[in-house]
Amino acid sequence: MSASTVMVVLYLLLAIMVVAFAVRTIRIAKYPVHLRWELSPVPHEKGRGAYGGSYLEEFEWWTKPREKSLINEGIYMFKEIVFLKALWEHNRRMWYFSFPFHFGLYILFVMAVLLVLGSIASLLNLPTPGIGLVANGVPFLAGIGYVLGGIGALGLFAGRLFSQRLKPVTTPSSFINLGLLLAFFITGVLAVFSTDNFAYQATVFAQAFVTVYFAGEVTGPLAIHLIVAGIFLAYLPFTQMMHFVAKYFTYHEVRWDDEPLEAGSKMEAEIQELLQQTVTWAAPHIGADGKKNWVDIATSPPAEETE
Amino acid sequence: MMSEKIRVKDIGKNPDRNLTTIRPEELIPLPPPYDDFEEQPDWKELSKGARENLVCNLDGFVAVSLPKPQNAEEEKKYVDQFVDGMKKLLSRENNWTFLQPLMLSLEYCIGCQTCSDSCHVFEGSGDNEIYRPTYRSEVFRRLVNKYAKPGGKFTAALNGADVDLNWTTITRLAELAYRCNLCRRCAQVCPIGVDNGLITHEIRKVFSQELGWAPKDLHEKGTVLQLEVGSSTGMNSLVAKDNVEFIDEDMTDITGIEVETCWDKENADVLLLHNAGEIMAWPENPGAFAIILEKAGIDWTLSSEQVGYDGVNYGLFYDDFQLARIALKHAGTAKNLKVNKIVMGECGHEHKALMTIADRVLTGEMSVNRESCLPFLEEIVFSGKIEFDPSKNDFPVTLHDPCNIVRNLGIVEPQRRILKYLCPQFREMTPHGVDNYCCGGGSGFAVMSVNNFTDWRVNIASRTKFKQILDAFADQPGPEVQKYLCAPCSNCKGEIRDMLHYYNALEKSSITYGGLVELIVNAMVDVKEPFIEWEMH
Structure with missing residues (x-):
């Protein structure tokens, strides 16, 4: 198949992905500051994170310096992201498929980075070790990544089909998500094992893609795989599969957000502004009249119930 | 299944x-x-x-x-x-x-x-x-x-x-x-x-x-009553003061230690904020606090300002505006008295409502220092100001971790350090600390008893906790050994009372329950008679 056709389709799909990804991420980040809702353990609590303790264990905590350990937080996140620690500890039967699925994706991500770096190295006529790394590394990583991911996705798909435990919260989109992922892994496996010199083909395409050079051909299986991958990536930001971004916020901005309000801080200024917003909740005891703001309501007694 | x-x-x-x-x-x-x-x-x-x-x-x-x-x-x-x-x-x-x-x-x-x-x-x-x-x-x-x-x-x-x-x-x-x-x-x-x-x-x-739909026990008889009268118990400040006076007299009689609670003292170091339910249902708890604070020489006070003598805030469970209204009253009370800090009594949801959830609505001058009673008591117990004899607490003791204090605030160890020091037979439940199980009374259930809801609470919501309590005392399960379940939270105690009563656990297993301060007072050398009563409250 003509590489240029594949490239045009891919550019379009990736553009959708980038825009949708950015819009959704910015939307989460732009939500206003919320009330504290932390949940132990908070790993950045130095010397206490391991058992779930917090600075509130200190006598007159406000007189003591806050000691945080970002290293502990990093270790926690590393174990969670790479090994899916929470799933291992609390839902082992799902971990057996979720781990290979996610780890397969991570490997393929590394492969993609390697391909792009290799392409750039080749274009810049850098010494051959980089090229050698791509030549040997890409097929190896691709083989493992697609197979592991495929096994995981198949298990997760089967779970959605047959598990009485999962069925109640399984929606049509669950099957579409996993179906697309399965298609991605299966076409990936087919592309790797049916393409002569996969690393070379992939590198050539990556170079063309990076340099926007519309020429050459890609094999049928590789072209199909690339388009499936593009469709998946364009679809991803519209689904709950964006949880890898959401997870940053659920952990850092909710569970671990134990920052006390300080007088004169930026947060206090933002909250003062939020408190000026007009409230329109309709229950009688709130006493909202379309004009009162949060401060007006919170500083007045509950309105008389009329019903 | x-x-x-x-x-x-x-x-x-x-x-x-x-x-x-x-x-x-x-x-x-x-x-x-x-x-x-x-x-x-x-x-x-x-x-x-x-x-x-x-x-x-x-x-x-x-x-x-x-x-x-x-x-x-x-x-x-x-x-x-x-x-x-x-x-x-x-x-x-x-x-x-x-x-x-x-x-x-x-x-x-x-x-x-x-x-x-x-x-x-x-x-x-x-x-x-x-x-x-x-x-x-x-x-x-x-x-x-x-x-x-x-x-x-x-x-x-x-x-x-x-x-x-x-x-x-x-x-x-x-x-x-x-x-x-x-x-x-x-x-x-x-x-x-x-x-x-x-x-x-x-x-x-x-x-x-x-x-406008919420359980009556939380809304009409809870936050609305508290804002109107001063306390969700229905006590106005005069009744609360009378009751505390009786408690002081009782404590003096029981322990021989002269106790006189101070009200509305300006510039005190500590404004102690109890869940007013303690005054009604477990008077030995505010009484024990008073004894400890007196003996430790703490400059403390209670407030008789409306809402200022009841740390309850059921708004936490169902309504942001009721939460804010009550939290502002609590902070305002501390401001008016110009105290150094509010110390939360043994009440989990009061801790969570006032220490963290309301933290970001207490802006400007409403920002007051707020501390849990657990590190506060730890400081007193290990200060050397009070002499203890841990052998007076030589009976099996286990600890219930109130979710709102432990899982939600991360206050895990101070209460354990006290119990390990004062209770030779202290043992943990499994799991415990931040992994604890709720007592089944959380989110207001402990005060919700309308219709047939109590049966649902004690049979379903409290079931796992009851099993955990029995497991913690599995080495001495019979009624011949008196056992103490320490629950430093008012609502948890309410739920535990209903649970133990329903299963008749005092008679069948000799399990009673109470707070942390009761154990502290029970271990005081100056308190000659046992402070803990082995009966169902």
């Missing part, structure tokens, strides 16, 4: 029968001598009047006491209001307080069900589908997706559009929002960080803040 298969969409169907039926034989078994469910008291039948007039078609139990609608127009009015409420919940203006955590939890659950096994209600019920943490969240998520989000009706087919929006759905959902203790154990294990406890909290808010 329940045999009944209940689907998410069933919530809106078959209004003439219960969505599920709870059968005692399907609940998780308890160890002997509590293993024969036929020996337990029968569950209270709903009265004919309640069956005829109240919505009671969820599981046969009634917590919210919603009157049945008069006609179809009334049904429609409330359904429309519910949709308006969902939209307001998603708006920055009306719900900035929890918008980000809510949206993250609504939009990113992948349905892995990891949360299910962590939930004591789901487990205690023998895995009843409607108590699964994701069940009510999924109902609400599908309604929000279809009716409260722009374009929701177009994408609904993909997201599961099968939940009918009708009177049956919203009333069962309102009732179901009061089958979760908001303990957040499920959120703790979620790999994504989704919080089904928070979703439940937000569902309660829609009903309270938009439709």
